[in-house]
Amino acid sequence: MAETSTTLKHYFVSSAQQFDAAKMGMWLFLVTEVLLFSGMFVAYAVYRVWYPEVFELSSELLDWRLGALNTLVLLASSFTVALSVHFIQRNEKEKVVVLLLLTLLCALAFMVVKYFEYTGKWSHGIFPGAGFAPHGDYAAYYTPYAPQFFSIYFVMTGIHGIHVLVGMGVIAWIVTRAIRGHFSAAYYTPIELTGLYWHLVDIIWIFLFPLLYLI
Amino acid sequence: MAHGSHHIVPIRTLATVFAVLVALTIITVITAQLDLGPLNVPLALAIAGTKAVAVAAIFMALKYDNPVNMVVAFLGIAFAVVFLSLTLSDTALRGALGIQPAGHIPYELPAAVHEASASAEEPDAVALAEQEMPEVQEAPARSGEALYDQFCKTCHSLDGSVLPGPTFQGIGQSRTREALTESILDPDATITEGFPPQLMLLTLNALNFYSTTSDAEIESLVTFLEAQ
Incomplete structure (x- = not known):
């Protein structure tokens, strides 16, 4: 109980109530995240309905193999985060540190793949906004509204990528706390909430992958 | 615990x-x-x-989990669905308003007003209609050069420089009037070697070229191309 009493705020009746309140607060935050991304998904849907041929042609320039690889990497990281919650609930603290480090590694792999995708596009003159000027093999893809497709691609994957970077920062922070022994089966709220955030980032990508790379 | x-x-x-x-x-x-x-x-x-x-x-x-978190998640998704469906119900059904040439807004007077002005039995209604409704106008025909600027320029140069499509420099000498017309109306009938098929048709459809251009305008575009 000593551990619990150091983390229980005086305005909560019990650590269970505190945990539930924190978790519901996290879910409310995740709703705002869903709504943030929904604006971009709506922009995608509107332009896709208007110019379906342009979207199908333009998406040929995105490499579905890299997109699929990143999907698997993020799914694996979601799995390791879910396992880390499982093991902290069973008080197996060393495994939690290893699993969180694996998650961090997956996130890093995701960003490395994204780096090669972005620089590959830039080297062919595919930029968001007014800088859009594909050349070489890509010149044939300069159709009207292709710039809109790639602006939507860069903004959606860019804001998603920022979420991955933020997630990496938060995970790195809870790894250091886990190493210092801050968490146990009695108190693991930060791991639980970080896990929820990370799963949402995964879910967003689950939709981005088929919409941008496949169809 | x-x-x-x-x-x-x-x-x-x-x-x-x-x-x-x-x-x-x-x-x-x-x-x-x-x-x-x-x-x-x-x-x-x-x-x-x-x-x-x-x-x-x-x-x-x-x-x-505590069911309240499920309720919160569902609320978020429900709002996103409302946002998406109401927006699409507008944008998908409003038609191609965005591509009308500047200065021209197609507007049909309601049938009732036509009848009123024909019979002239209700002068008040006619006066009201004239006051409040813009006059119905035919879209002014665009010149061949204006059409070139609007639809062709991005991909076809006039000075021989290489863009996604072949240049129009000298096209008046190398093509007959009939061939030019056919290439506009059916871009894939003849493809200049080294250039991708389908791209032009796709582009012109995306710009609503065929649905907004009259036969007379296409004639003037062909005349413009013949002069190159």
């Missing part, structure tokens, strides 16, 4: 969900290689939706 009451999702369940997620990823990649026509998009979205539900229910433990 409060935390002791929390449901611990078994490793076996988590591993099964992960395997299902990987399998669904492989399935969506494979089905995307096949052309299922109108089913392409709904199928990909259905698979993505299934994956999202699996992550939310098991990895995020909504299935075992």
Whole structure:
């Protein structure tokens, strides 16, 4: 109980109530995240309905193999985060540190793949906004509204990528706390909430992958 | 002990969900290689939706959690659905307003006003209509050069420089009037070597070229091209 009493705020009746309140607060935050991304998904849907041929042609320039690889990497990281919650609930603290480090590694792999995708596009003159000027093999893809497709691609994957970077920062922070022994089966709220955030980032990508790379 | 009451999702369940997620990823990649026509998009979205539900229910433990979190999640999704469906119900059904030439707004007087002005039995209604309604005008025909600037310039240069399409420099000497007309109306009938098929038709359709251009305007565009 000593551990619990150091983390229980005086305005909560019990650590269970505190945990539930924190978790519901996290879910409310995740709703705002869903709504943030929904604006971009709506922009995608509107332009896709208007110019379906342009979207199908333009998406040929995105490499579905890299997109699929990143999907698997993020799914694996979601799995390791879910396992880390499982093991902290069973008080197996060393495994939690290893699993969180694996998650961090997956996130890093995701960003490395994204780096090669972005620089590959830039080297062919595919930029968001007014800088859009594909050349070489890509010149044939300069159709009207292709710039809109790639602006939507860069903004959606860019804001998603920022979420991955933020997630990496938060995970790195809870790894250091886990190493210092801050968490146990009695108190693991930060791991639980970080896990929820990370799963949402995964879910967003689950939709981005088929919409941008496949169809 | 409060935390002791929390449901611990078994490793076996988590591993099964992960395997299902990987399998669904492989399935969506494979089905995307096949052309299922109108089913392409709904199928990909259905698979993505299934994956999202699996992550939310098991990895995020909504299935075992305090139901209030499920309510919060559903509210968020419901708002996103309202946002998406109301926006699409506007943009998908409003027609191609965005491509009208500047200064021209197609407007039909209501039939009742036409009848009133024909019979002239209700002068007040006519006076009101003249006051409030803009006059119906035919769109002024655009010149060949204006059409070139609007639809052709991005891909076809006049000075021989290389753009996504062949240059128009000297095209008046190398092509007959009939060949030029055919190349506009049916771009894929003859393809200049080294340039991609379909691109021009796709582009002109996206710009609503064929639906907004009159025969007379296409004539003047051909005349403009003949002079190059």
